[in-house]
Amino acid sequence: MTTSTSVTASPTFLDRVRTYSPPRRYLPVAATVALLIGMFGAGSLRYQGFADPQVVLNLFVDNAFLLVLGVGMTFVILTGGIDLSVGSVVALSTMIAASTLQAGWPAPVTIIAVLVSGTLLGTLMGLVIHYFEVQPFIASLAVMFLARGLCYLISVESIPIREGTFTAFAQGSVPLPGGYHVTPSVVVAVVVFAIGAWVLHMTRFGRTVYAVGGSESSAHLMGLRVAFVKVGVYTISGLCSALAGLLFAAYTLSGYSLHAVGMELDAIAAVVIGGTLLTGGRGLLLGTMFGVLLLGTIQTFISFDGTLSSWWTKISIGTLLLIFVVIQRLLTRRQN
Amino acid sequence: GDKPKPSASSDSITMGFAQVGAESGWRTANTKSIQETAKTAGIELKFSDAQQKQENQIKSIRSFIQQKVDVIAFSPVVETGWDTVLMEAKRANIPVVLTDRAVDSKDTSLYKTFLGSDFVVEGKKAGEWLVKEGDAADVNKDGSIKVVELQGTTGAAPAIDRKKGFEDAMKANPKITIAASQTGDFTRDGGKKVMESFLKSQKNIDVVFAHNDDMGLGAIEAIEAAGLKPGKDIQIISIDAVKDGMTALAAGKINYIVECNPLLGPQLMDLAKKVVAGESVPARVLTEETTFDQAAAKAALPSRQY
Amino acid sequence: MRELLRRPLFWSTLALLLLIALNTAVTPSFLSVRLQDGHLYGSLIDILRNGAPVLLVALGMTLVIATRGIDLSVGAVAAIAGAVACVYIAGSDRPAATSTVVSAVALAVGVCILLGLWNGFLVSVFGIQPIIATLVLMTAGRGLAMLITDGQITTVVNPAFKVLGAGFVATLPVAILIALAVFAVTAVLARRTALGMLIESVGINPEASRLAGVRARTITWTVYVFCAFCAGVAGLMIASNTSAADANNAGLWIELDAILAVVIGGTSLAGGKFSLLGTLVGAMFIQTLATTIPTIGIPAEANYLFKAVVVIAVCLLQSPRARAAFRSRRPVSTVKAGAA
Amino acid sequence: MTQVTTSIPPPAVGTPVVEMRGISISFPGVKALADVDFRLLPGEVHALMGENGAGKSTLIKALTGVYTIDEGTVTVAGTDHRFASPADSQAAGISTVYQEVNLCTNLTVAENMLLGREPHRFGRIDVKAMNRRARSILDRLGLSIDPGSSLGEHSIAIQQLVAIGRALDIDARVLILDEPTSSLDADEVAKLFAVMGDLRDQGVAILFVSHFLDQVFEISDRMTVLRNGKLVGEYLTRDTTQLALVEAMIGRELETLDRLEHQAPTAAPDEARVPLLQVLGLSRKGSLQAVDLEIYDGEVIGVAGLLGSGRTELARLLFGADTADAGTIDVRGSRRRFRTPRGAIGAKIAFSSENRRAEGVVEDLTIADNMLLTLQAARGWLRPVPQRTRDRLVTEYIKALDIRPPDPSALMRNLSGGNQQKVLLARWLITQPELLILDEPTRGIDIGAKTQIQQLVAKLADEGMSVVFISTELEEVLRLSDRVVVMRDRAKIADRFNDESVTVAGILATIAAGGADTKEEDSDA
Ligand SMILES: Nc1ncnc2c1ncn2[C@@H]1O[C@H](COP(=O)(O)OP(=O)(O)OP(=O)(O)O)[C@@H](O)[C@H]1O
Ligand SMILES: Nc1ncnc2c1ncn2[C@@H]1O[C@H](COP(=O)(O)OP(=O)(O)OP(=O)(O)O)[C@@H](O)[C@H]1O
Ligand SMILES: [Mg+2]
């Protein structure tokens, strides 16, 4: 709408050259932010203590692992794929971490073992998806079963983590000005987010991710490294899942095969709510961050309420989600 | 944010309760009991449902701390991994009471008391009954007692502990063997489907040990569909004693039920008041639980609350 | 023959047969079917009966997926259907009467159709991405079901209700007969009328279809309604099978099973061409797999591992590239790029 | 073994940069290329000629690694190559624009042009430099669009130019252009040719495919002709005539036609007549300024204009593909409002879009399904077209439009570009509309088929159908139409009867003059 394609156009269009990103790219994210602010306003009017900045910080504290998962999932979804395995890989990572620590491995070795195994699973999945043309949905579903199965193979029972580095990390606190604090996990998550944003928005790899999501066959014909990128995003997702698994292991100081059941849906929901199209090619990592925060806010809302029975909890989550996506849709509708 | 404690007045206590979820009828009865007794005991209840996820439970406990409740009670989804958040509660001087399931922590100062049943004991009770009644259970008189086990959700604490308790007790009678064991996910549907295939793949099943009543009820349906009489041709032992289970027991379709009492409300409120008042409480409070055979069930059925 | 080898249906059928062969090898009586109380009895019959709900849901899902959508709410809808029917029967004056069951079923199916209208509305009119639009009902729906049953497992004692999921006519399970009837009607509607072609065209290229005058919006809306209808009937079967409505667990994860069945059946999640026969085979495969685990005695801890291995094997079996690679031949030319 | 039939062009300017020998490629059921030899010399523009489905695009894809070759060898700059992907061929210095626009509409113009070669600064993509570089390439093609704008906003012609721009930016020794000019107007073509001329002078070898014979004779040095996947011969352009070329392509003589035998409806506005379509003040913000238009039965209205002049938007509004902000449409005297294409189809209006890949083709359906889609949609799903009617219609149109392969069950995605276009045309003809709106219907269609289609349009008009005919080829517009509407800057600037006084030059002059008055208006786009 903003630009003309007229060949005989006057030079006034040159002015537009300078404005790089059309604002409509940011529209869904802007809508998310507006809603988030609105929700906090409503929350602080209703519940005492809701407006405390520490509540906002706790959103990060409690969802650090989800943010890391969301970063990986955003890459995958932007190429038009999907990764259902992330929840199980988180569980597997907690299991590997807990069992190796129990066996007396030093923390750095454990961390490397977890990251390597998650990344390998991701790469494997990417290879199967790209080279054998297996649909991402079933390939990642298979990996989901596989990772969950490996968890049980390690142990059916939950394993506590008592190792010093992990407990120190888990119980550590990063003070912020004003008497507030976050946990080291938040720092890790924010760093991962920043790196993710850099790679996605500032590098050639990132552009290719968008191109593959826009049209894989076009990207192929344009001579882009489609295979590298497609395998790459699943590798990134695997790495992020493993990292999220470590954060989760620290968060719960345990390894358990039933951890993170259904967390893949939370991650997918956060990405999609953040304005990324499930069909690929459109979306921003920033949106994912707000998507995660939004899911967290819905939960905070409900736990502050404290009067909802189990089923009203579910219904309220659904309703808030609905209100949210409908408003977001209305706010962004104008673009077409 | 330094807002005054909302319930600083000594007469009203605010309790934050983080429930596991509402995954079964047992759990719902448990929730109801707590909500109702809180009301009658004059305790303001902040209830949150974790939908079977530990991270949700940690989040709600953290939010209870944020809201400065007087006491926190919760049924842990899993035993491990509570040190961090309980430490935060301790730092905020909020006492914690565990219900239903224990936590696995070296630092016992993190919580005041644990109220709940012992799953291992439940499994043991079931096993002991089978050892005692063993020969009657050998329905086909072939000298060996062939048990099939319907496990709860793989990895869930009740499933692991009940299995362990049962296996321990069973050792007392070498004729008892577990021929097959598979998860039925604590559901009727799961119990029925698994039992259907056991009936086809195993010969001469004598006993079904179901980790909860629902799976036992499912097994009854499968046994009936196979043209056999549950309770006679194949004996059934289960755990929980919910209403449907007790009805089946009274009707002779189940042979033995070990109770797992969900009505923790009164005991919990009692403990909570004591803890808030700073009185000392025992570190472990067992719920009052019993076992039922068919006769006992007939007698107890009219007065059952759930 | 070569033509045959290229069809995904061939490979999924082969996978199904292999699975049955495995069962028979471990449990020789697996294939045996005998007459018991006037109806057929045996593992195969169990698979048919227990596979009916998955088949139904997968049928609805096939059409939704063909329009490039997805419906995550089917499990919740199934739970709601069971809850509505059981609560209605349990609360009525004559809880054992057949007439009560008829109105209960009608009520439950009606509710499900409303839910389908709701999903379809969000997707086709509001233009919300299907996965999120149906996630709303997936989350809230189970809450609704629990609200209806008050969180309890509602047991009904009614022989007529039992027929739906566990009954038999002419020695065959009613459930599979219903599912096959829905399958037949769907197949006729899809392939004897123009509906199938129109659905595919909307799924392949929505804009081109709209410009060609296809009622893309109405079609999209309708498939969600149909999917919810199928989920509702499946929910009734699940409830009827155990004569109880379990709001928490009825239809849990059935959406994954259904999607898996559809994909194994050869329909692409990217929309477009669909195969109902493939879905039938896929659903039976899923159910056989579920039955295999207790039958051949896989330990509970190894369930997932076994499933993972089977799913990986099936998808590699179906992938022409993988087969070519294993035969260590030059991969087939990149036909994909033919789209260019 | 296939002998190059005509005289080998003399002093080969050095050795061939590309040499393909004995290339064969089969698809299930089709032998797309059979033992074809081809060579490309540095510093030449080489035209690859042939009918629709002759195998031109397949040969290009075989060369650039999209398809694996069944038999044969490819040599590029003296070394044997077997490219596994387009990326490999790019790395070997071959830059290609494939037939359909293969870009990503979700990215910006600049991103599309420079994907894979983005300028970097401090390890990150330098967006400013990227836009600047894109800007300069666009300027070279005379295109003044914002490089930061999203590609999807632009018309198919602009997208085609962007694709060309992308190929030009690659520093290549071989440039391949598969029908680059199919939606460009004369002005654009001239600019493109100027650029191609420059590159040729720098020694770049250019492979060029087009169905416009004039263009081919203007720019090419040599040509290779394919027919039915086989090599017919290699010719020097200056030694060949158009007629000889056409004969080589189609294997027989082409019946010439200059002025179509089309009876214009007894013309002159008999005021009493009710027009089939009466449009008043139809407009849409940012796309089209108020247009008035009357269309009578049996009339062919040609719409002329340059790129982005609003022709497509006019057609879309008439059809209800977009909704108008203002204005009225009367069909046979009664007021209609088309909010969706269905409404227009109900009023017996048909519209074939210029963007065949995005808005026409349903790739995974068969030829038959694609042809019958609209008819079926109009009948409703409950009344499938009876098998007999179906077979009859499909075979009839496959024959009438000479669609290849003549197999109703062939998948649309496997058809060559021109044949897809024919199927889409058939889709609309089958509905027997009263008004047929054709936006670039002859895009990518070979010379023989183009004449057929023109004759068909004339015949339909004689039978009483009204046609709106939009084409970048002004000659074609003038040859066919009874009345010519001229558009500029998204407004109608002229509407006149097509008598002897109307000429291509005249129309261009009108556009230029109109441009003088309306210069100000396009700045508020
Ligand atoms: N992927 C494919 N699968 C099957 N057949 C194909 C495929 N691609 C092309 N063909 C067939 O190969 C033949 C050559 O097609 P090609 O696209 O090379 O023609 P073309 O000369 O470029 O024609 P046009 O001028 O219409 O673009 C056609 O008959 C076409 O139907
Ligand atoms: N959906 C749209 N959004 C934004 N701009 C549009 C849209 N549709 C058309 N335009 C703009 O309106 C103008 C008219 O475009 P239109 O496609 O009608 O031109 P045209 O005369 O058919 O030329 P072409 O040969 O490029 O198709 C162009 O500048 C185009 O970019
Ligand atoms: Mg071509």
Ligand SMILES: [Mg+2]
């Ligand atoms: Mg146009």
